[in-house]
Amino acid sequence: MGIEMTSNFWPAEDSSRIPYAVFTDPELYARESKRLFAGPHWNYLCLDAEIRDPGQYVVSYIGERQVVVQRTEDGDVVAFLNSCAHRGAQLVRRMRGTATSHTCAYHQWCFSDRGDLLGVPQQRGVKGQGGMPKDFDKSKHGLRRIRVESYKGLVFGTFSDETPPLYDYLGPKIRPEIDRIFDRPVKVLGYYRQVIPANWKLYLENVKDPYHAGLLHLFHVTFGIYRPTMSGRVTMDESKGHSVLRTADIDEEQADVNSTYAGIDKYRTDYSLRDPSLFDVKPDYDDKVTNMIMTIFPNLMLGQVANTFQTRHVRPKGLNEFELYWTYLGFEDDDAEATEGKLRQSNFVGPAGYISLEDGEAGRLVQSGVNRREPDNCSTVQMGGRGAIEDQDTLATEVAVRGFWKCYSEAMGLARAQEQA
Incomplete structure (x- = not known):
């Protein structure tokens, strides 16, 4: 059960006294996930030096959420949630490696190095039965991409469109x-x-x-x-x-x-x-x-x-x-x-x-x-x-x-x- 966040919750305007609840309150912790790690802030992900070559990737974190940071075959740096667009399974299981595509272990959905959905097994069904709806559009079922910018080889990501450019944020x-x-x-x-x-x-x-x-x-x-x-x-x-x-x-x-x-x-x-x-x-x-x-x-x-x-x-x-x-x-x-x-x-x-x-x-x-x-x-x-x-x-x-x-x-x-x- 969380504490009541009244006008006296933050007891000193100059932050010279800090309530211990910031370290113990579950409601505050849940709010951090939304406001800090999904809010308009740049969160550090990795170094350019870790993904220097095309195909290289690392699995990082923003808060408790896993994010895959990938150098594409075109040389771009992209990042997406490490969660399959199908049923949410963890997609990439190694902390770092080289890959031009990523395939989910659960149902074998395959995604490009940019997170686009490439293939769905049995999409048209088996023997004329089952399968995905005819209007299923793979282009609308890619991985959740996040914004990425870097400065001096430090790569940051943000879930928010309101986050200012990294240069200004620093x-x-x-x-x-x-x-x-x-x-x-x-x-x-x-x-x-x-x-x-x-x-x-x-x-x-x-x-x-x-x-x-x-x-x-x-x-x-x-x-x-x-x-x-x-x-x-x-x-x-x-x-x-x-x-x-x-x-x-x-x-x-x-x-x-x-x-x-x-x-x-x-x-x-x-x-x-x-x-x-x-x-x-x-x-x-x-x-x-x-x-x-x-x-x-x-x-x-x-x-x-x-x-x-x-x-x-x-x-x-x-x-x-x-x-x-x-x-x-x-x-x-x-x-x-x-x-x-x-x-x-x-x-x-x-x-x-x-x-x-x-x-x-x-x-x-x-x-x-x-x-x-x-x-x-x-x-x-x-x-x-x-x-x-x-x-x-x-x-x-x-x-x-x-x-x-x-x-x-x-x-x-x-x-x-x-x-x-």
């Missing part, structure tokens, strides 16, 4: 950050998949939250990938749903590090790496950025940690669980040494990464906690201040988390009280 503050990462053709190095027992939005909170990164992650802090004393910035687009968190290894004073971590055991000067070659990698960029976390509302995260970078695709699997799909990347012009370095550094993140393992556990702990609270109880999101949600030049902040919730509440049509908390 906006002038986010596009340059994508340009920086994808400044040359990429190649796929590998994949991870993990299921985290938490609501999917807890992960979006996590990756928009620089406050936790210098407290939860000992590896970050000890080996100088991320510390709140580093030069850092939080940037958001106009909607506040997309964001970029950056840290750079410049202007950090040891005295500041020592005072910030006085009495906190997450900074250990007595720790060292058994294999120092982990950091013996030539940087891809000359801007000294050590950590970059970008999120594109509602389901994509791009991460650069030292010299490894990856996409992270958030795939909801109900209220209390989501799948996180990691795609690790290198550049086409990387030599063997550079590729090996990226593969070593891929151990920073992922299900058992030196850093990211802790994020999955944090999500589990929060979900376990909020499931035991009253749904009208609220979290406090005020690090970095209340009020206006603007870019900040500090890492001691949760402003991007508030930005996410502002975008979310507006997209979901949730009423907000006019007074601030």
